[in-house]
Amino acid sequence: MLDRAKLFASIFCRAVLLTCTICSLCWGQDWKPTISSGLQNPPPVSFSATGLLPPGPMQAKATTACTECHEARIILQQRLSKVAWTKEVDKMIKWGALVDASDHDALIDYLSTHFSTEQVPYVAPRTAAEKGSAGKTAK
Amino acid sequence: MNSRRDFVKQLSSAVFIGTALPPLAGWATPSESPSGQQIDVPGEDGMVLRSLRFYDLETPVEYFNTWLTPVPHFFVRNHMHEPSELGAEDWRLMIGGEVEKSVTLTLAELSKLEIHSVVNTLECAGNGRSLHRPQVPGVQWGKGAVSTARFSGPRLRDVLQRAGVKSTGKHVMFRGLDEVPGKVPPFIRSIPIEKALDSDTLVATHMNGAALTKHHGFPARALVPGWIGAASCKWLTEIKILPSEFVGNFMSPGYRWPNQPVKPGNAVKPEDTHPVTALSVKSVIAGPLENSSVKAGRVSVHGAAWAGEADIVKVDISTDGGANWSSAKLGHEQAHYAWRMWSYDWKAKGGDYTILSRATDSQGRTQPAAAEWNPSGYLYNAFDQVKIHVG
Numbered sequence: 001m002l003d004r005a006k007l008f009a010s011i012f013c014r015a016v017l018l019t020c021t022i023c024s025l026c027w028g029q030d031w032k033p034t035i036s037s038g039l040q041n042p043p044p045v046s047f048s049a050t051g052l053l054p055p056g057p058m059q060a061k062a063t064t065a066c067t068e069c070h071e072a073r074i075i076l077q078q079r080l081s082k083v084a085w086t087k088e089v090d091k092m093i094k095w096g097a098l099v100d101a102s103d104h105d106a107l108i109d110y111l112s113t114h115f116s117t118e119q120v121p122y123v124a125p126r127t128a129a130e131k132g133s134a135g136k137t138a139k
Numbered sequence: 140m141n142s143r144r145d146f147v148k149q150l151s152s153a154v155f156i157g158t159a160l161p162p163l164a165g166w167a168t169p170s171e172s173p174s175g176q177q178i179d180v181p182g183e184d185g186m187v188l189r190s191l192r193f194y195d196l197e198t199p200v201e202y203f204n205t206w207l208t209p210v211p212h213f214f215v216r217n218h219m220h221e222p223s224e225l226g227a228e229d230w231r232l233m234i235g236g237e238v239e240k241s242v243t244l245t246l247a248e249l250s251k252l253e254i255h256s257v258v259n260t261l262e263c264a265g266n267g268r269s270l271h272r273p274q275v276p277g278v279q280w281g282k283g284a285v286s287t288a289r290f291s292g293p294r295l296r297d298v299l300q301r302a303g304v305k306s307t308g309k310h311v312m313f314r315g316l317d318e319v320p321g322k323v324p325p326f327i328r329s330i331p332i333e334k335a336l337d338s339d340t341l342v343a344t345h346m347n348g349a350a351l352t353k354h355h356g357f358p359a360r361a362l363v364p365g366w367i368g369a370a371s372c373k374w375l376t377e378i379k380i381l382p383s384e385f386v387g388n389f390m391s392p393g394y395r396w397p398n399q400p401v402k403p404g405n406a407v408k409p410e411d412t413h414p415v416t417a418l419s420v421k422s423v424i425a426g427p428l429e430n431s432s433v434k435a436g437r438v439s440v441h442g443a444a445w446a447g448e449a450d451i452v453k454v455d456i457s458t459d460g461g462a463n464w465s466s467a468k469l470g471h472e473q474a475h476y477a478w479r480m481w482s483y484d485w486k487a488k489g490g491d492y493t494i495l496s497r498a499t500d501s502q503g504r505t506q507p508a509a510a511e512w513n514p515s516g517y518l519y520n521a522f523d524q525v526k527i528h529v530g
Contacts, residue, residue, distance in 0.1 A: 095322050096321025096322035097321070117273065
């Protein structure tokens with residue numbers, strides 16, 4: 001009976017994981033960058049509040065490798081050189097990020113293309129106002 | 140199993156499908172509308188969202204208008220996941236290491252010790268990181284990873300006295316209950332025994348008169364006044380007295396400052412650095428806001444200024460990009476480790492202006508025109524600046 005419960009739990013977890021992964025990938029297709037007229041190469045992007053990595057050959061693998069531990073917004077707000085991105089990726093691999101050796105360079109290319117120092121500044125979203133917060137003061 | 144749970148949690152958060160996925164922790168969780176425009180974090184009010192997982196929430200500068208920051212406006216910096224389950228009844232604080240006898244305290248036992256209050260301005264070492272050039276990796280804080288509250292709880296020295304610190308004890312290590320993903324090193328740091336025994340260093344259980352909220356370290360946190368926020372470990376569960384500084388990622392290479400000024404962009408060898416401890420002298424303009432338009436006439440330029448373990452003695456304001464400076468009026472509310480509010484009545488005529496603020500402290504330090512660049516982007520403290528239009 002216990003084994004059957006474990007089996008059911010395992011199947012349920014896998015189904016949830018699969019659903020989430022599919023949703024994540026599909027959701028990513030809806031992601032649309034805002035193109036600024038000022039800069040064309042690399043394409044400047046203005047990431048909004050959606051917190052999703054931009055499309056690209058490494059979108060799915062970056063999502064899996066990086067967002068296991070932290071959300072995509074941590075990446076979206078960075079503006080770094082390729083040298084700096086290489087250091088970050090290697091540090092994260094040391095800290096447990098699962099990146100195939102064959103994907104290593106492509107992942108760095110993806111990050112340093114989309115989140116280079118040339119990109120327009122990231123605009124952070126705000127959390128919602130708390131109901132009845134106006135005029136709240138500390139004791 | 141933990142990492143699978145984390146993975147599911149992450150996907151449900153990042154994708155926000157609004158499905159029937161049950162909350163995985165026994166705490167209020169954030170929710171996000173599919174468009175991503177409405178992000179509701181229970182207990183937090185209109186904060187700048189740097190990250191939901193881990194929580195990194197910045198105080199908008201326009202909130203720097205009260206001496207004590209209301210808790211829903213107090214910045215949040217987490218390195219790891221907050222504890223998934225945490226109850227006041229089950230919580231214990233262990234004190235061990237270089238002590239006469241190890242002791243374990245309950246929250247009830249802790250609350251029987253004499254309670255002391257300290258109004259402290261807490262600032263993340265990385266506050267202003269996004270303003271450093273060249274840019275450096277890390278949470279890209281603007282100006283608001285800083286807030287002020289009245290923290291209360293027993294003095295750390297009274298807690299340590301329960302165990303009896305041996306003469307071999309030179310550093311005090313704090314460990315919290317935050318949950319570490321993957322192979323990430325745990326967020327453990329230490330402070331020197333002298334600072335630990337200071338009469339204003341606390342094991343804080345309250346903030347602005349109320350029990351700590353989860354985001355701020357419920358049920359107890361270290362409070363190391365005047366020092367970078369990273370020294371004030373949240374969800375405190377273990378204090379260990381050590382013969383030397385704790386060895387770990389968040390003591391080195393994390394949170395270190397170059398012994399000599401560094402050319403921006405250059406690397407620094409770990410042996411040429413020392414731990415970041417007390418905060419710098421700094422002021423921030425809370426209003427008028429950047430790129431705002433105000434009517435000609437009397438304009439109140441106002442904000443806050445702080446200096447870690449030192450006191451603010453002067454804040455100067457320039458409305459012409461730094462050619463001329465005038466003294467701002469300092470607010471009457473003050474405490475040793477707390478910021479001073481300041482204001483300057485400006486008779487503004489029409490035009491475009493760059494307003495600057497520059498603080499000076501009791502140690503003779505003055506906010507510089509350019510911050511000292513360092514590889515991790517700590518302690519940004521250049522003059523604050525806003526550009527406005529007067530119509």
